[in-house]
Amino acid sequence: MLVQILEQVINGLLAGAYYLLIALGLSLIFSLGGLVNLAHGAFYALGAYLAIVLAEHVGFAGAFVLSPLAVALIGLLIERFLFRRFYREDPALGLLLTFGLAMVAEQSLRWVFGAAPIPFSIPPALKGQILVGDFIYSRYRLLMLAVAATAVAALWYLLQRTPFGRVVRAGVQNPDMVAALGISLAPYMASIVGISVGLAALAGVLLAPISGVHPAMGAEILTASFVVVVIGGLGSFWGVVLAALIVGVVRGLTVYFFPPAAEASMYVLMLLVLLFRPRGLFGERIQRFE
Amino acid sequence: MDHPLASRRRRQLVQGAAAAAAVGSLGFPAIVRGQSDAIRLGHLTPRGVNLAVEEINAAGGVMGRKIELIAEDSVNPQTASTKAERLIERDKVVAIIGEISSASGLAIAQVAQRNRTIFFNTGCNSDELRGKSCNRFMFHTEAANSMYVNAEGRALLRDGMVKGKKWYSLTADYAFGHDLLRVAKRFMQANGAEFVADELVATDAADFSGYLLKIRNAKPDLVISNLAGTQITNFLKQYVEYGLKFPVAGFAFDTAVAWGAGKGNVLGIWPLVWDSQVNTPASRKFTEAFVKKNGKPPENQAWGDYLSTKHLAQAMNEIKSTDSTKVVEHLEKGAKFDLLKTREGYYRNWDHQLMMEMYTLTFKPPEQVKDKWDLFTLSAPVPGPNESLEVIAPTREENNCIMPA
Amino acid sequence: MIALRSPVVLAGMAMIVLPFALLSGGLTMTSATDVVIFAIACMALNVLVGHTGLVSFGHGAWFGLGAYAAALAQRHWFPGSMLWPALFALAFLAVAGIVVGFFVLRRRGVYFSLLTLAFSALTYAIAFRWTAFTGGENGLGGVTRANWLGVDLENRWVYYTLVALVGLAVVHGLARFHASPIGSVLLAIRENEQRTQFIGYATQRYRLIAYVVSATLTGIAGVLFAFHHRFASADPTAVSSSGELLAMVIIGGMRSLLGPALGALFYILFREYLSIWTPHWLWFFGLLFVGFIVFSPTGLTGVWRRLTEPMRPKVVEVAAMSGRAIEQNVPLPAFLVPRTHSAKAALEASGLAKSFGGIRALEDASVAVADRTLHALIGPNGAGKTTLFNLISGLFVPDRGRVLLAGVDITGRSPHGIVAAGLARSFQITNLFPALSVLENLRLAVQAGDPFHFNGWTRTSSVRPVMEKTAELIRFLGLSGIEAAEAGALSYGGQRLLDMGLALASAPRVLLLDEPLAGLAAAERERVGSLIKRIAAELPVLLVEHDIDRVFALADRVTVMNEGRVLVDGSVGETRESAAVREIYIGSGTAVLAARPRGSAARERSPLLLELAGVDAFYGKSHIVKAASLAVHEQEIVALLGRNGAGKSTLLKTIIGIVRATDGRVALGGANLAGCTAAEIARRGVGYVPQGRGLFAGMSVRHNLELGRLKRREGDGVAWSDDKILHFFPKLAARLDTAADFLSGGEQQMVAVARALSGHVRVLLLDEPFEGLAPTVVEELFETFDRLRGEVAMVIVEHNLDLVLALADRAYVLERGTVVHQGPAAALREDLDLRRQVLWM
CATH class of the missing domain: 3.40.50.2300 (Response regulator)
Incomplete structure (x- = not known):
């Protein structure tokens, strides 16, 4: 039994990593722009749908590259014409705006592709399982994990080790001072939105072969990712990473011990965290969101 | 946390699939649509163009009158109830067909019962709807769990x-x-x-x-x-x-x-419950017509909508009346219907389930x-x-x- | 005409027309009833969203819970009855509202929204999955309507009438609620929760009331909904329904009572008609919703108002102070005069200390205020005066020390508890309810002390004692004639006066006034000074004031603070004679640094570099900089002097573009900077070192410097290389890879200056560069600035006059945002009388 619990814990850690790509983007947009992006899941769904459309012409590998880029481009447009107006507004307005955008995006997918799921498979080369001792792992998922980990590492490098990232981090702390040093934050903000939604789309491409591709898929993943962000603390990189892993493990353990509560477990976790650590595990106090 | 728009149920398989439902017959409120002598049917949560209406009208309609279909999305149980009432009261439909969510089905059934108007359930599976929540005006073309x-x-x-x-x-x-x-x-x-x-x-x-x-x-x-x-x-x-x-x-x-x-x-x-592979003449004909119209074969949900419309028209033609109570009596007597399957079926009189x-x-x-x-x-x-x-x-x-x- | 505009009459007429309109439009009574039910829910939600400023994303849960409570109660306990299930639901909702409210109201802002969203999701998950209890996806059917005294509620018209009557009752109730004392406090919370506490309200309790009222009424709509459709289901509890309710409120307009009802009507019509035509009606709805958020967050009522704006007669409220009718020597209103007096100290603070993140704001401060005394608290910027106020009034809890009010220990009490105990304060930075009128502002504060303040039904305006007291107070303050003006529209001076009025209105036993005279015109300052004197004749006043002459003229006793401690405590005479006071205040004029004469790099005919002409700037609604003009020549050092709040920092921010000039001209090297963003201005050669340094925490010195030159590599000013930086600040060499927040204050200041100079700079703006630094560091920086002379022009804001005047070539003195003196720095440096004259006012 202990072995099986261990298996669930490891699986939970892996599963938690899948939320990361989306949760990190959510967190970035929030901390830099003050927008709680309820439409983030829509970009994930868009990534999955685009991947399916593109894969017919350029194959999985091509879709894997092109779909996130295309979605990032859409993200840039939305940033330019919608998000930008709301960075300095009451955050509640941003919440409502993105709620509406999510509605439009999901309905658009429904309109174009229909409500029923559309098929997509793991490329044959990536199929199969790997046995480690008595534990079984899906080859595709391990690859997916590697891609996710690489993306997260790249993002971390970008934010922590490059001038670009330093401008962004400085902008989170004190946008006025950044401006007073001659740096206009607008292109940085646009890039961050582009990168964030691109990552969400990447997650969509990666998950499309192993889960149903349907219009509500964005809503499905968003809620879980959102929980991860809130638990980790809005704006905290490592908080989000840690929270994703914790959520994965807690969910895995609940699947083992009390499956009906498996999905509810993360919400209970979130409520507890919010009640006792209102800004999440590592969240910073950001006055305008209080 | 449930996202605003998530609805992870069977309903999500069908919602909105009726993209371009039969133009012309697709509803306008009664006031906008001139009075005609057509027989109106309400169709909630449609899953594609209902071929049955075209076939029935092409074959001379019901008692010589055309059938007109008013198709709408039922949205949620409360709206389903509101719409069912509107269809019956304002649009004077003789029957309502459709639905997939049990809650909306129950809501429509209650309205149908109060207004003594027939409701053909074509998508809700729950046994409870046939048992504890059954009523005289609700018939089930969809199979029970x-x-x-x-x-x-x-x-x-x-x-x-x-x-x-x-x-x-x-x-x-x-x-x-x-x-x-x-x-x-x-x-x-x-x-x-x-x-x-x-x-x-x-x-x-x-x-x-x-x-x-x-x-x-x-x-x-x-x-x-x-x-x-x-x-x-x-x-x-x-x-x-x-x-x-x-x-x-x-x-x-x-x-x-x-x-x-x-x-x-x-x-x-x-x-x-049914698939286009079922090899009977009627089934082949339906499939061909459907593929021609939609570019893909019909699935089980479309079958249910098609079938119940046909059954209703057949029953009304047989008894020469559109009166719901009379139709109920006729169906309860065990009238036989073609199901696009090898054997004919009938609606069982004590729970109104289609036997098939x-x-x-x-x-x-x-x-x-x-x-x-x-x-x-x-x-x-x-x-x-x-x-x-x-x-x-x-x-x-x-x-x-x-x-x- | 007035009656016609009352919400109840409007709503009543609308509800009479509604069914006929919908029926003739091809819809049914069911839709009409739905409209009224959703209208009730939306108006209820708006109690929180529009009136209290709390955006709940979870009210669908209350709607659904109401429906479940009624349906379950009827099924299990009261078969056939409608009244009892409804009453049960009411009780259940109220209790549940208190419990849930207690938890979700722990947070504010976005976090509140997120908590309510989670609440809604949780409710949905339980309702949807607990099939045995709630019917789950199948819902709970079989709800029946009753037959009351022979009236059959199954009849649609009868049921519509019932719902409409409930709707009317809700409109009436809400109209009264919003006009009642509790309602007015909710508005106050929306406008300014902190100040609401400081005029004596336990805001948490009021927020809870708002939440419970809102939740219960939304639930009542749910009850009606269950009886209407004869079943309850999980759908309304979903987040999507909560979002739809919010959408209705927003689309209708959250700034009016009936706006949300309009939104409900709009939503249902939109849904009914559009879903007839297309299954993609949600797509259109989403688009429309986004449109409203982007283009008209005030909703349909906002659109209507904008459309009819040109047609309506303009009501211009006189907001100018000149619109007032001032009576001379109005005595202090009777209700403000304490009934008893005591020989003991009215207020006694002893040994108070407070640190903020390692910075000691207050080291050890004690002050005792005797009854019927005007006690002044003076001292330079950063002496800790305002911190002392904040500790006494309960804004912060002191680290050490205690506060006795008439012998009672009030240390650590909540702000409203302290007001209740008899101590009220005003604020240095104006802290009002900007969207409320002068009358409403003051009435709120008066009403807090009235036994009737906890009333949700009676119109405040009909409570004679409160209205009378408010009127007396307005007369006393000299605000008659502008009662109806919006507080936010008042001039700065008017706002200062109102701020003092708010503190006075709660009839305190001890009054704390933080710079009440700042920003007032000379004559007005005279009048308000005598007002304060009259107040102090009846109750003790502790007054922070920079206008030292006036302090000496008015005060009975003076406490002088410096660097977080009390320096002198004594009579006016003793203080005036104290050498220590003179030194900290105007400087000795003989400081070592200042002793050495400094050369000037600015030649007589240096070209003009930076020019401000008639510049106006606002901070929020406050007009901070007024017609300020200033010139800086190449290589010149200009000192910008003036009291706290004179607008010095704002003027610097206006130059760099963080605050936008609304009027006037700012030009650098002849090129107009109008319309330039801060980043563009910085790239053109303006360097800025803000007060508090503005370093980026968590980033090394090297990276802070890197950001400084990232986008300012080109230009024709000074740009320091790393070598040059280390040449000027050799200490930083060992610190290059240390995080900026781990540096000492002096090192931080060096980094901030170096960062500003690391890109191209033609003029450097320094805001309080010596603040909070040890003397040796001050000297080092001073020498650095002196050596910078000739490389770059500088504008320095600094309260240490000796230092800054020793550096500067010329000086400007700012008063209430306007330049009141300019001239060579040497004159002010050497002529202490002149200095006294222009700086002490």
Whole structure:
């Protein structure tokens, strides 16, 4: 039994990593722009749908590259014409705006592709399982994990080790001072939105072969990712990473011990965290969101 | 946290599929649409163009009058109720057909009962709707959960997957799944299988890896799915991904689920109420017309809408009246109808369930698949040619219905 | 005409027309009833969203819970009855509202929204999955309507009438609620929760009331809904329904009582008609919703108002102070005069200390205020005066020390508890309810002390004692004639006066006034000074004031603070004679640094570099900089002097573009900077070192410097290389890879200056560069600035006059945002009388 619990814990850690790509983007947009992006899941769904459309012409590998880029481009447009107006507004307005955008995006997918799921498979080369001792792992998922980990590492490098990232981090702390040093934050903000939604789309491409591709898929993943962000603390990189892993493990353990509560477990976790650590595990106090 | 727009249920399989429903007959409020002498039918939550109306009108209509279909999305139970009332009161429809969500079905049924107007349920499976919540004006073209379970059960019995076998079951944790599980348990106990595990899965679960690990460790003889809608798609894709080899069977299925998973991602034995592979002249004709119109074969939901419209028109033609009470009486007398299947069927008088043949399906090996619609082969009809159609339906003891006055 | 505009009459007429309009439009009574039910829910939700400023994303849960409570109660306990299930639901909702409210109201802002969203999701998950209890997806059917005294509620018209009557009652109730004392406090919370506490309200309690009222009424709509459709289901509890309710409120307009009802009507019509035509009606709805958020967050009522704006007669409220009718020598209103007097100290603070993140704001401060005394608290910037106020009034809890009010220990009490105990304060930075009128502002504060303040039904304006007291107070303050003006529209001076009025209005036993005279015109300052004197004749006043002459003229006793401690405590005479006071205040004029004469790099005819002419700037609604003009020549050092709040920092921010000039001209090297963003201005050669340094925490010195030159590599000013930086600040060499927040204050200041100079700079703006630094560091920086002379022009804001005047070539003195003196720095440096004259006012 202990072995099986261990298996669930490891699986939970892996599963938690899948939320990361989306949760990190959510967190970035929030901390830099003050927008709680309820439409983030829509970009994930868009990534999955685009991947399916593109894969017919350029194959999985091509879709894997092109779909996130295309979605990032859409993200840039939305940033330019919608998000930008709301960075300095009451955050509640941003919440409502993105709620509406999510509605439009999901309905658009429904309109174009229909409500029923559309098929997509793991490329044959990536199929199969790997046995480690008595534990079984899906080859595709391990690859997916590697891609996710690489993306997260790249993002971390970008934010922590490059001038670009330093401008962004400085902008989170004190946008006025950044401006007073001659740096206009607008292109940085646009890039961050582009990168964030691109990552969400990447997650969509990666998950499309192993889960149903349907219009509500964005809503499905968003809620879980959102929980991860809130638990980790809005704006905290490592908080989000840690929270994703914790959520994965807690969910895995609940699947083992009390499956009906498996999905509810993360919400209970979130409520507890919010009640006792209102800004999440590592969240910073950001006055305008209080 | 449920996202604003998430609705992870069977309903999500169909919502909005009616993109360009029959222009012209698609509704305007009564005031806008000039009065005509057409017979109006309300269609809530349609799943595509209803071919039946065109065929009926082409064949001279009902008692010489045209049929006019007012198709709308029912949105949610409350709106379904509002719309049903509007269709009956303002648009004077003679009947309402459609629906897939049990809650909306119940809401419409209540309105239909109060207004003494017929409602054909073409998509809700729950036994409760036929039992505790039954009413005189509601008829069920869609099969009840019991019928799915019994049809599937017979296939499992035939394959020796029941007696003394260990089942591992996953059930969608909401009314539909609960009802299905109840019926499945009854079957299992009666036939000597046992559950090694019987787990409820939240409707918002998209990742099944944790469950798959548990299944792998439990080493069951059979994995049973009482899941619903896109959950089945997710489950099948991931089951294949993890390469588990235990046989899979399910007690509820929609063709759209298989199409959504796609070639190579599907396995197991599943029950089905109808498929375009059923080889009868009427079935072929319907399929051809449907493909011509939509570019894809009809699935089980479209069949239900088509069929109930036909049945209604046939009944009204037979009794030369559009009066709902008379139609109810006629149907209760056991009028026979073509079902695009080998045997004719009838609506059972005490619970208004359509008595009919069911099928089970198994998936073709990927190399035999011709196109994305051609994924499985259909069994012979259940029950067999010499049996009563009622043997797979719930008995009065199992699901009693007392029609309110 | 007035009656016609009352919401109840409007709503009543609308509800009479509604069914006929919908029926003739092809819809049914069911839709009409739905409209009224959703209207009730939306108006209820708006109690929180529009009136209290709390955006609940979870009210669908209350709607659904109401429906369930009624349906379950009827099924299990009261078959056939409607009244009892409804009453049960009411009780259940109220209790549940208190419990849930207690938890979700722990947070504010976005976090509140997120918590309510989670609440809704949780409710949905339970309702949807607990099939045995709630019917789950199938819902709970079989709800029946009753037959009351022979009236059959199954009849649609009868039921519509019932719902409409409930709707009317809700409109009436809400109209009264919003006009009642509790309602007015909710508005106050929306406008300024902190100040609401400081005029004596336990805001948490009021927020809870708002939440419970809102939740219960939304639930009542749910009850009606269950009886209407004869069943309850999980759908309304979903987040999507909560979002739809919010959408209705927003689309209708959250700034009016009936706006949300309009939104409900709009939503249902939109849904009914559009879903007839297309199954994609949600797509259109989403688009429309986004449109409203982007283009008209005030909703349909806002659109209507804008459309009819030109047609309506303009009501211009006189907001100018000149619109007032001032009476001379109005005595202090009777209700403000304490009934008893005591010989003991009215207020006694002893040994108070407070640190903020390692910075000691207050080291050890004690002050005792005797009854009927005007006690002044003076001292330079950063002395800790305002911190002392904040500790006494309960804004912060002191680290050490205690506060006695008439002998009672009030240390650590909540702000409203302290007001209740008899101590009220005003604020240095104006802290009002900007969208409320002068009358409403003051009435709120008066009403807090009235036994009737906890009333949700009676119109505040009909409570005679409160209205009379408010009127007396307005007369006393000299605000008659502008009662109806919006507080936010008042001039700065008017706002200062109102701020003092708010503190006075709660009839305190001890009054704390933080710079009440700042920003007032000379004559007005005279008048308000005498007002304060009259107040102090009856109750003790502790006054922070920079206008030292006036302090000496008015005060009975003076406490002088410096660097977080009390320096002198004594009579006016003693203080005036104290050498220590003179030194900290105007400097000795003989400081060592200042002793050495400094050369000037600015030649007589240096070209003009930076020019401000008639510049106006606002901070929020406050007009901070007024017609300020200033010139800086190449290589010149300009000192910008003036009291706290004179607008010095804002003027620097206006130059760099963080605050936008609304009027006037700012030009650098002849090129107009109008319309340039801060980043563009910085790239053109303006360097800025803000007060508090503005370093980026968590980033090394090297990276802070890197950001400084990232986008300012080109230009024709000074740009320091790393070598040059280390040459000027050798200490930083060992610190290059240390995080900026781990540096000492002096090192931080060096980094901030170096960062500003690391890109191209033609003029450097320094805001309080010596603040909070040890003397040796001050000297080092001073020498650095001196050596910078000739490389770059500088504008320095600094309260240490000796230092800054020693550096500067010329000086400007700012008063209330306007330049009141300019001239060579040397004159002010050497002539202490002149210095006194222009800086002490």
